[in-house]
Structure formats: structure tokens, C-alpha cells
Amino acid sequence: MNIETHRITVGGIPVEVVRKAIKNLHMGVYPPHGRVRVAAPLAVSNDAVRLAVITRLGWIKRQREKFDAQPRQSQREMVNGESHYFLGQRYRMNVIEHKGAGKVVLGNKAVMDLYVRPGFDADQREKVLQRWYRTQLKALVPSLLEKWQQTLGVKVADWGIKKMKTKWGGCNVKARRIWLNLELAKKPVQCLEYIIVHELVHLLERHHNDRFTTYMDKFMPRWRYFRDTLSKSPLRHETWKY
Numbered sequence: 143m144n145i146e147t148h149r150i151t152v153g154g155i156p157v158e159v160v161r162k163a164i165k166n167l168h169m170g171v172y173p174p175h176g177r178v179r180v181a182a183p184l185a186v187s188n189d190a191v192r193l194a195v196i197t198r199l200g201w202i203k204r205q206r207e208k209f210d211a212q213p214r215q216s217q218r219e220m221v222n223g224e225s226h227y228f229l230g231q232r233y234r235m236n237v238i239e240h241k242g243a244g245k246v247v248l249g250n251k252a253v254m255d256l257y258v259r260p261g262f263d264a265d266q267r268e269k270v271l272q273r274w275y276r277t278q279l280k281a282l283v284p285s286l287l288e289k290w291q292q293t294l295g296v297k298v299a300d301w302g303i304k305k306m307k308t309k310w311g312g313c314n315v316k317a318r319r320i321w322l323n324l325e326l327a328k329k330p331v332q333c334l335e336y337i338i339v340h341e342l343v344h345l346l347e348r349h350h351n352d353r354f355t356t357y358m359d360k361f362m363p364r365w366r367y368f369r370d371t372l373s374k375s376p377l378r379h380e381t382w383k384y
Contacts, residue, residue: 150188152195155202159191164349167194169202173373176206220267226254228278230330237267244270272305275327279303282331283322286338293361296345310372311337313344329372336368 146161157178168181182191195202224235233254240257244267247255258267280303291297299318305325306312310333312321320341326334339362347354358365 146184150192150195152192153199155199155206157195159188161186164351166351167191168350169194169198171202171205171209173209176202176209178202178206220256220264220271226271227328228254228275229327230333244273246271246274272324275324276303279322279324279327279334282334283338286335287342290335290339290342290361294339294342294346294357296342298342298345311341313341315344315348318345333368333372336362336365336372339365 148159150157150159155178157180160179160181161184162181164181164183167183167186170179171177172179178195180191180195220235220237222235222237226233226235228248231252233248233252236249236253236255238255238257239260239262241259242257244259244262245257247257249255256267256271258270262270283301283303287298287301297318298320301320301322303322303324306321306323310323310326313319314321320338322334322337322341326337340358343354343357343361346357362368
């Protein structure tokens with residue numbers, strides 16, 4: 143697919159314009175800082191794109207204001223008493239130094255025991271937690287993937303989990319491969335399921351158009367609720383976006 147990218151400025155707001163072989167113009171505003179992106183058909187002129195942005199300038203500004211007001215997680219120090227999340231539940235971290243391999247154990251009363259070697263700094267402790275998150279997601283995904291592949295009548299060739307800076311998931315339609323953001327381990331399992339369905343539906347419809355929405359409405363009627371739940375989640379202290 144031919145893709146052309148350039149930037150324009152409208153009302154003092156930078157706009158990323160991506161031209162590709164699509165039928166309709168699509169506009170989005172993305173957290174954490176309100177990045178504006180327009181996907182436009184190749185045949186649409188620059189003036190038409192600019193006019194489309196101007197007509198929705200009020201909406202764009204409102205979306206950017208919402209993201210500015212959105213809470214962000216504090217810098218993670220990986221110490222006793224700090225709050226961390228798993229599948230939407232909040233846990234109080236309890237750091238335990240020991241000579242064995244790093245591990246995470248969920249205890250009673252919403253306590254997350256983090257076992258680390260003596261002398262581990264915050265980055266090393268976080269790596270232990272991230273490895274645990276990855277293991278938990280890898281255990282959760284297969285059954286959900288199998289369920290929805292059968293429901294949608296599609297089949298992926300491969301799937302994976304990785305830290306992603308711009309989105310919760312991704313789908314390479316040609317390779318039939320989907321990716322899931324490691325951060326989903328912190329969110330309710332229904333949000334993980336929604337992202338899996340979203341990416342699988344791309345195997346039926348590549349673009350976010352009316353046909354895509356119709357599929358989502360048919361197979362997961364509450365998908366907008368789960369999408370909004372993710373949108374309202376506190377952002378990490380890093381500047382990753384979705």
C-alpha cells in the first residue's frame with residue numbers, strides 16, 4: 143500500500159497527515175498529549191484536509207484538554223507500600239530481598255510480594271515485575287484467542303506481547319500476526335479481551351470504517367465501554383500513548 147506522510151499546522155496545532163489508499167478521511171486525537179492524526183485518501187487535496195481539520199477544531203481542542211487533565215501514574219520507585227495493578231485490581235507492593243531468582247507472589251489483602259536479590263535498584267526490580275506481567279498475559283491469551291477465533295471465523299498465524307508506545311494492540315493483516323501491549327496485564331481482563339477482538343476483526347476488515355464498526359457491534363456489543371475504560375486509565379509516567 144502506498145503511504146505518504148507529512149505535517150501541517152492548523153490553528154497552532156500540529157497535524158500529522160497520512161495519505162493512503164482508503165475511501166474516507168479519518169481523524170483522531172491521541173493521548174497522552176493530544177497528538178492529531180488524519181488518515182486521508184490519496185485523491186483528497188491538501189486544502190480539503192485542512193478544511194476538514196478546521197471544521198473539527200473545536201472537537202480537537204476539547205479532546206486535547208481531556209488528555210491534559212488525565213491523571214498520570216507517579217514515577218515508580220518499586221518500594222514497600224507503592225501501588226501496582228494486575229487485571230484491574232490495585233495491590234500494595236511488599237519488597238522482599240532474598241538470594242533466589244526474582245518473582246512475584248500475590249498475597250492476601252491485595253498485597254503484591256516482589257522477591258528480588260539484595261541490592262537490586264528500581265530498574266532491576268521493575269524488570270522482575272515486567273517479566274511476571276508478561277508470563278501472566280501469556281497464560282491468559284491462548285484461551286481468549288481460541289474463543290474469539292472460533293467466533294469470528296478467523297485464524298492468526300502468530301501472536302506476541304511487547305511494550306508498545308503508541309497503541310494497546312496491533313495487527314499485521316498480511317502476516318496474520320497480532321501484538322498485545324504488555325500494559326494490558328494491569329487492566330481488567332475484559333479490556334484484554336476487547337483488544338484481542340479488535341485486532342482479530344482487522345482480519346475481516348483492515349480499516350476502521352463502518353464495516354469494522356458493524357463487526358464490533360455484532361460480536362462485542364459493549365466494546366465501546368471497554369475502549370472507554372482503557373481511555374480513562376491513568377497514563378504511565380513515561381510518555382507512551384495509545
